[in-house]
Amino acid sequence: MRLMFTLIMVTLLTACQSAYYEAAEQVGYDKREIMVDRVEASREAQQEAEEQFQSALEQLSLLVNFDGGDLEDIYDDMRDEYENSERAADEVRARIKSIEDVAEALFDEWQGEIEEYSSSRLQRDSQAKLRETRKRYDSMLAALHRSEAKMDPVLAALKDNVLYLKHNLNARAVSSLKVEFTSLENDIDILIQEMRKAIASSDAFIASMQ
Numbered sequence: 001m002r003l004m005f006t007l008i009m010v011t012l013l014t015a016c017q018s019a020y021y022e023a024a025e026q027v028g029y030d031k032r033e034i035m036v037d038r039v040e041a042s043r044e045a046q047q048e049a050e051e052q053f054q055s056a057l058e059q060l061s062l063l064v065n066f067d068g069g070d071l072e073d074i075y076d077d078m079r080d081e082y083e084n085s086e087r088a089a090d091e092v093r094a095r096i097k098s099i100e101d102v103a104e105a106l107f108d109e110w111q112g113e114i115e116e117y118s119s120s121r122l123q124r125d126s127q128a129k130l131r132e133t134r135k136r137y138d139s140m141l142a143a144l145h146r147s148e149a150k151m152d153p154v155l156a157a158l159k160d161n162v163l164y165l166k167h168n169l170n171a172r173a174v175s176s177l178k179v180e181f182t183s184l185e186n187d188i189d190i191l192i193q194e195m196r197k198a199i200a201s202s203d204a205f206i207a208s209m210q
Contacts, residue, residue, distance in 0.1 A: 021102075032209065035106055039202050042144065049089060049092050054192065055081060056081040062077075063165075063174060063177065064177050066174045082159060093148060114130065139205075140205040150195075
């Protein structure tokens with residue numbers, strides 16, 4: 001039953017995507033344009049996520065350097081930063097998935113149309129362009145997935161810090177988090193580096209499609 005339900009949902013989602021692409025093409029908005037727009041949206045999500053993780057790191061730095069004041073307020077801010085980071089990560093994941101959806105549709109359509117050529121020269125040229133585009137796309141997608149994968153350990157560490165503080169809201173608990181801070185700081189630095197690579201790869205792909 002579970003497998004059947006999954007298959008039904010996949011079929012429905014595929015049908016919805018197909019209907020969307022068909023409707024878009026009827027108003028002159030083809031899959032290539034949709035793909036470029038989705039890569040641009042993914043790039044923006046990466047940039048926003050980068051800023052958010054930086055903000056979370058800054059808030060955690062304030063926390064571990066706590067030197068008096070209202071610890072409850074600092075904890076609330078840290079919890080908000082974690083929740084915002086989680087939402088930013090979800091947005092990045094969703095944008096990547098949307099790119100994969102349209103890419104599959106675009107490449108399938110392109111390959112199908114190659115078979116329709118009567119000119120062997122034009123057919124070879126189109127096939128070569130498809131291979132080049134797929135290669136650039138695969139390179140970009142790999143960069144996006146590397147960035148995506150680096151978010152998980154950072155989110156897990158942020159969550160651990162928030163949960164620990166929730167049940168140990170005192171100066172001693174804050175002091176114990178200093179041990180974790182250096183490792184988390186390093187993880188966020190690595191994440192941001194991967195995000196910037198993903199953004200650069202997205203820029204290169206967009207330029208190649210225009």
